[in-house]
Amino acid sequence: MMEPPEGWELRGRPPALFRRFEFGGYRETRLFLDRLAELSEEVGMHPQNINFGTTYANITLEASDGGELGPEEHALAARINALPGPVVS
Amino acid sequence: MMEPPEGWELRGRPPALFRRFEFGGYRETRLFLDRLAELSEEVGMHPQNINFGTTYANITLEASDGGELGPEEHALAARINALPGPVVS
Structure with missing residues (x-):
């Protein structure tokens, strides 16, 4: 089992990576979600x-096929961590 | 107590209007959420x-002040219903 990226926890079942991000207000939250949507488009x-x-x-x-989490999900979690934005936790 | 707009149900406490929208796929869901974000900006x-x-x-x-739902929340719910988009339920 791979260790989850910083800040993420493993949950199951089905196996999933979970993280809570907090922001100073709606505008920052919205900006983060817009960037996340762009990232999702980019990586499919x-x-x-x-x-x-x-x-x-x-x-x-979650794993797209409902099975085990793989390098793709861990890589996406790490890229979400790296999104620019005023993440406070 | 006002009747909720079509498709919405009253929940409490705190009092809230709730509705589930379903879509054919991620792209339609995303489009709906983008339009909802624009509407939210417009009405504040x-x-x-x-x-x-x-x-x-x-x-x-929910009511912004944590109290009873008012005409503003009902009006927003009705405008969300009226968002163009391939809402299937």
Whole structure:
């Protein structure tokens, strides 16, 4: 089992990577989500679920085939961590 | 108590309007969310929570002051219903 990228936790079942991001306000949250949408387009992978409010976004990444998480999901999680944006936690 | 706009249900507490929208795929879901973001900017009100995946978006509207829902929340719900987009339910 691969170690999840910094800040992400492993959840199952089905196996998933989960992380909560917090922001100073709606505008920052929106900016982060827009950048995440662009990243998703670029890599052709989308989080299985995004749950957001004015100051947070909870992101769940599952294996696309419902099986084990692989390098693709870990790489996407790491790239989400690297998104520019005023992430405060 | 006002009747909620078509397709929305009243939930509490705190009092909230809730509706699930379903789509044919990620692209339609994304388009709907982008339009919803533009609408939110326009009216200066944001859903308290949006929970979405590739083919759905669950939207919760609460009163901004934590009190009773008012005409503003009902009007926003009705405008969300009227967003152009391939909403299938």
